[in-house]
Each structure stands twice: as structure tokens, then as C-alpha cells.
Amino acid sequence: MTNYAEHSPILVAIDCIIFGFDGNDIKLLLIKRGFAPAKNKWSLMGGFLLPNETLDEAANRILKQLTGLEGVYLEQLNAFSAVNRDPEERTISVAYFALIDIHKYEKQISDQYHAEWFLLSQKPKLIFDHDEMVALAQKQLRYKAALHPILFELLPDKFTIPQLQNLYEGVYDTVFDNRNFTRKLLSTGLFVKQAAKDKSTSKKGAFYYKLDKRKYKVKQAAFLNFVPKADKFL
Amino acid sequence: MTNYAEHSPILVAIDCIIFGFDGNDIKLLLIKRGFAPAKNKWSLMGGFLLPNETLDEAANRILKQLTGLEGVYLEQLNAFSAVNRDPEERTISVAYFALIDIHKYEKQISDQYHAEWFLLSQKPKLIFDHDEMVALAQKQLRYKAALHPILFELLPDKFTIPQLQNLYEGVYDTVFDNRNFTRKLLSTGLFVKQAAKDKSTSKKGAFYYKLDKRKYKVKQAAFLNFVPKADKFL
DNA sequence: CCAAAAGTGTTTATACTACACCCATGA
DNA sequence: TCATGGGTGTAGTATAAACACTTTTGG
Structure with a gap:
């Protein structure tokens, strides 16, 4: 120097x-x-x-x-x-x-x-x-x-759980069990269910959710483990 | 541009x-x-x-x-x-x-x-x-x-488990339960127990361990979760 | 013989995984 | 009515956490 x-x-x-x-x-x-x-x-x-x-x-x-x-x-x-x-x-x-x-x-x-x-x-x-x-x-x-919950940055304000699962499956190029995925996701308390449904991809329609922005900010730093056996994908 | x-x-x-x-x-x-x-x-x-x-x-x-x-x-x-x-x-x-x-x-x-x-x-x-x-x-x-197992980079070739715990406690500025810490550590299979003991810090002496370099390289990328409730410290 | 550090097991609670069927609806 | 995608529950397993006593030995 x-x-x-x-x-x-x-x-x-x-x-x-x-x-x-x-x-x-x-x-x-x-x-x-x-x-x-x-x-x-x-x-x-x-x-x-x-x-x-x-x-x-x-x-x-x-x-x-x-x-x-x-x-x-x-x-x-x-x-x-x-x-x-x-x-x-x-x-x-x-x-x-x-x-x-x-x-x-x-x-x-x-x-x-x-x-x-x-x-x-x-x-x-x-x-x-x-x-x-x-x-x-x-x-x-x-x-x-x-x-960390960052993939929501890729989605619009309102999104459905099947969309979110698609996204995660795309990122990790694999498929997740939808029951486990949904449960894990909702257990974070980060999501607010909306009254409306997205009917664009199915007849039944999928409920929209929004992020709870407050909790989202708090949990940015937390380890949330959305991905089963995550270390297999890294 | x-x-x-x-x-x-x-x-x-x-x-x-x-x-x-x-x-x-x-x-x-x-x-x-x-x-x-x-x-x-x-x-x-x-x-x-x-x-x-x-x-x-x-x-x-x-x-x-x-x-x-x-x-x-x-x-x-x-x-x-x-x-x-x-x-x-x-x-x-x-x-x-x-x-x-x-x-x-x-x-x-x-x-x-x-x-x-x-x-x-x-x-x-x-x-x-x-x-x-x-x-x-x-x-x-x-x-x-x-x-990830990186703190070993701070230690000499041979080290004891109490030393390692000191190190983790220093990094996170807290204390860990030594039983849980030891079990978690050894369960990774990354450590090879040596015959010799380090008697510099106690009368009983603590066994030296070495890293299994092979396994160490493989597990660099794995999530090992050494730190209880790790997200509390980040 | 005793102080000081090392070493060791069990129980409980929580979290994860695997797994399959019913629901709602538009065509 | 039926095909399509959405939604849900349970049981078994594995992992994590809380917890205290015994061992060794130099001084």
C-alpha cells in the first residue's frame, strides 16, 4: 500500500x-x-x-x-x-x-x-x-x-398460491407437494386472503392473497425455510 | 449506456x-x-x-x-x-x-x-x-x-470442542448449551477424534479433533444449522 | 480431597414429510 | 356430467430444545 x-x-x-x-x-x-x-x-x-x-x-x-x-x-x-x-x-x-x-x-x-x-x-x-x-x-x-421471502418481488400485488408455487418450482426446477407448500406458506402469517378469486387458470378459481407488508419487512431477515431440503438445490 | x-x-x-x-x-x-x-x-x-x-x-x-x-x-x-x-x-x-x-x-x-x-x-x-x-x-x-462450516478457518489443525464452542459463542455473543452443541457438531461426521488431549485449559484435558477435509469440502454448501434459533442473531 | 473444566442421555415439543381424496365450476 | 385445477388433514418420523449430574486429575 x-x-x-x-x-x-x-x-x-x-x-x-x-x-x-x-x-x-x-x-x-x-x-x-x-x-x-x-x-x-x-x-x-x-x-x-x-x-x-x-x-x-x-x-x-x-x-x-x-x-x-x-x-x-x-x-x-x-x-x-x-x-x-x-x-x-x-x-x-x-x-x-x-x-x-x-x-x-x-x-x-x-x-x-x-x-x-x-x-x-x-x-x-x-x-x-x-x-x-x-x-x-x-x-x-x-x-x-x-x-428469505423475496420471490414476492416478482409477483403483482395480488397473487394466488398456485402461482406462487409455480414460481418456486420454476426457481428450483422441481415440484413441491402442494399441501406442504401451502401449509408452510400460510403458517408464516405473511399472507392476507382476499375475497376475490383468480379465474383465469381454472374454473373453480384460486383465491387471491396479498402480502402483509408490515410482517414482510420484519421477516425479511428471518430464516423461513420454504424449500424442503434446500441444500440439495444450492 | x-x-x-x-x-x-x-x-x-x-x-x-x-x-x-x-x-x-x-x-x-x-x-x-x-x-x-x-x-x-x-x-x-x-x-x-x-x-x-x-x-x-x-x-x-x-x-x-x-x-x-x-x-x-x-x-x-x-x-x-x-x-x-x-x-x-x-x-x-x-x-x-x-x-x-x-x-x-x-x-x-x-x-x-x-x-x-x-x-x-x-x-x-x-x-x-x-x-x-x-x-x-x-x-x-x-x-x-x-x-455453513466456516469458523474452522480460524482454528489450528487440531482443536478441541470447548475451543470451538468458545469461538461460536464469541461470534454470536451468547452462550450455547454444551450438550446440544457437542451432539450437533459430532452428528455432522466432519470431525475426527485424536488420541491426544489438550491439557492447557483444564486438568482433565479435552480431546483434540481434526476436520475431515474431504467431508468438509462437500458440506461447505450444505445448511448445517449449528446455531440454535440462528435468525435471532442476524 | 477438592476445584475446575470435560463429557455424557433423556424427555418433550416442534417441525417436516409423505401421502390421497373431495370440491367447485364452466364448458 | 365431467374434466380441470384448487383446496384440505393426518399419521409417522426426525430434529431441536431444555435440562443436571458424573468424570478426571493436578494442585
Whole structure:
């Protein structure tokens, strides 16, 4: 450790791994890069850190730029720093992952960036180390969701329990016993049953639930163990 | 997101939160800064990212510089980026936390940096945002250690169960029931009992154990739940 | 022989898992 | 009426928590 003189400047970028859920599947929002290097290749949405903003601010700015959304779930994932990860200049990138309600984003904005939602299983090859970022984000999503109630960030205000189960099954790529799943979920006391039903997926209809926001905030930090044998999936 | 031209360069630093365990208490290794700004103030050990190394490499380099140790437990914690966190120049810092066997580090090296081990409860005020880094590292240590077997990184090859319990009690600042603790620990099958005893802390002596390195690697990813009601401590 | 730390078992309560049938409804 | 998805209960097992006494041995 020496003084500050003569340290080669290094560019600092942010990349966002944006997850959405369409009611059936987990999806990833990708853009077609409009500039060199790697023009027209699929990529995560990203940008550079500006002189007077923090990384969190930059990530929020970049997310809003693409989706029009503010105040969504955003979490710093990891800084990626392989020496030649960006062929143009030495750049490190701090990856953030975001969970958004896919129905809320503004399509016309994301059209500017030629953005598309991809199933994780049908994700194209991405530029630089973005595949690695996505893989880590997926791992972190599984890890975190096994312990903490975060997947609700992907759902609209009102959602049904079968929807929620779909979501969990998508994240862990497996099936859960619906009786055990429901019981565990409701036993947290996080959910408020609504009078109305969602009849879009069955004749009988499934009751809507809302999150109890108060309790939700309190239990963010608690270990809830929604996922049976969670360590098998990590 | 634009092209690469004219992005203000930002310095990239690394800071290491170094934890050790002396058999009784968790300690933190701090240095007295030998250069401006904040000369002679207590600080984490840090340095700048060099053009041809990754962040992980830089963290390892910095750690070795201070302790002489290589191959120790080191984990990227978070990137800190408040705009004025460093008064000299715009610098973001990627914090790493390290777990080392306090008996293995080379004192003469750390003497060069005027390094000292501090009890967490007696930590002096640190420069910049280093207090925040330490707080986050402590939180992450509790979080991780509640779920994964990592605290062994702080112990020598051979250790006793009472030592281990001391360590856990130090991390969570509480006391555990020794019967339940021992049973849970041994039920993992991670430990190999040695013939010899450590007689330094009692007349009866406590048996040494070693980690089963094979099983240890396998179970790194498993949830082990060593800490009763772990969510109370997070 | 006694102080000080190490080591050990049992009981109870809670949480998890496996498992299968009835319900409501629109077509 | 029937096909489709939604909703519910129980019994067995495993895990966790609470709890106190005996063992060893150096001084």
C-alpha cells in the first residue's frame, strides 16, 4: 500500500441481471447491444459508474433506463474483474440482480434497447463474462429464496398460491407437494386472503392473497425455510 | 449506456477485514496508516487494484503483504462506493473478509505496518467507511457461520470442542448449551477424534479433533444449522 | 480431597414429510 | 356430467430444545 500517485485508472461498470416471472416461468431481460465492442450481441443491461453517484444509484438508474421502474428489489451480487473481461479497456463490473413484476415494466422503453425476455433455458450466449454473472445470480436467487421471502418481488400485488408455487418450482426446477407448500406458506402469517378469486387458470378459481407488508419487512431477515431440503438445490 | 469515450476514471481499492481467534476471543487485525490522507489513523489493510490482477488476486496479495499468509479463507463482501468516502480522490473499495489462524501469521511482517489485533468490542474508530465495512463483515460472518462450516478457518489443525464452542459463542455473543452443541457438531461426521488431549485449559484435558477435509469440502454448501434459533442473531 | 473444566442421555415439543381424496365450476 | 385445477388433514418420523449430574486429575 503506497500513496495515491500513479495508479492506472480502471473503468467501473454496472451490469444488471433482471429477473421476471410471467405467471408460469422465470425469465431474464436481455438487450441487444447497440455499440462496439460486441455490437448486436446479446448482453445484460449495463452502464458506467458516474462521478457523482454510488453503485446502488447507478444500478437503479440503469434499471430505470431500461424498464421505467423505480424502487424495485435490487441487490449487489459481486464485482467481476478478470483482466481481459472487456476487450476494449480494463473495466471491472459490479453485478446487481433485480426482481421485477414483469407486467409493470414499460415495453416501449425496453424496445429502444431491443430488449427481450428469455427463458433461462433458452438464454442466448452473452458477451464478456455475462453468462457467468447470470449463473451466479441464479445461484444467489436460489440461495436467498430458500431462506428469505423475496420471490414476492416478482409477483403483482395480488397473487394466488398456485402461482406462487409455480414460481418456486420454476426457481428450483422441481415440484413441491402442494399441501406442504401451502401449509408452510400460510403458517408464516405473511399472507392476507382476499375475497376475490383468480379465474383465469381454472374454473373453480384460486383465491387471491396479498402480502402483509408490515410482517414482510420484519421477516425479511428471518430464516423461513420454504424449500424442503434446500441444500440439495444450492 | 453509451460508448466508452470520456468516462471519468475512478480508482479501485481493496480493503480486507481480517478476523482471527486467539482461543478465547474473536479479533480484528488493523493497521496504523502510514500515509496521507488520515496518516496515523487506524484502518483496515488495503491497497489499489493493479492493472493486471483480478480483485481476488489483489485481496490475496494485500493479505499476504500484511500477514505472510497464503491460501487462507477470503470472500468478497461488498463494493463500497459513497461519493466522498475517500476525501482524496473518487475511489470505490471492494471489501473482502478473511478468516485466519491467528497463530500462523508472521508478526514481524505486520509490525512493519504497526498492525494490532483488537477485540471487536475495543475496536478504535476507523478511517473513511471502514467501520461500516467491519460491521457488514461481522454480520456476514454470523450469517454464513450459522449455515455453513466456516469458523474452522480460524482454528489450528487440531482443536478441541470447548475451543470451538468458545469461538461460536464469541461470534454470536451468547452462550450455547454444551450438550446440544457437542451432539450437533459430532452428528455432522466432519470431525475426527485424536488420541491426544489438550491439557492447557483444564486438568482433565479435552480431546483434540481434526476436520475431515474431504467431508468438509462437500458440506461447505450444505445448511448445517449449528446455531440454535440462528435468525435471532442476524 | 477438592476445584475446575470435560463429557455424557433423556424427555418433550416442534417441525417436516409423505401421502390421497373431495370440491367447485364452466364448458 | 365431467374434466380441470384448487383446496384440505393426518399419521409417522426426525430434529431441536431444555435440562443436571458424573468424570478426571493436578494442585
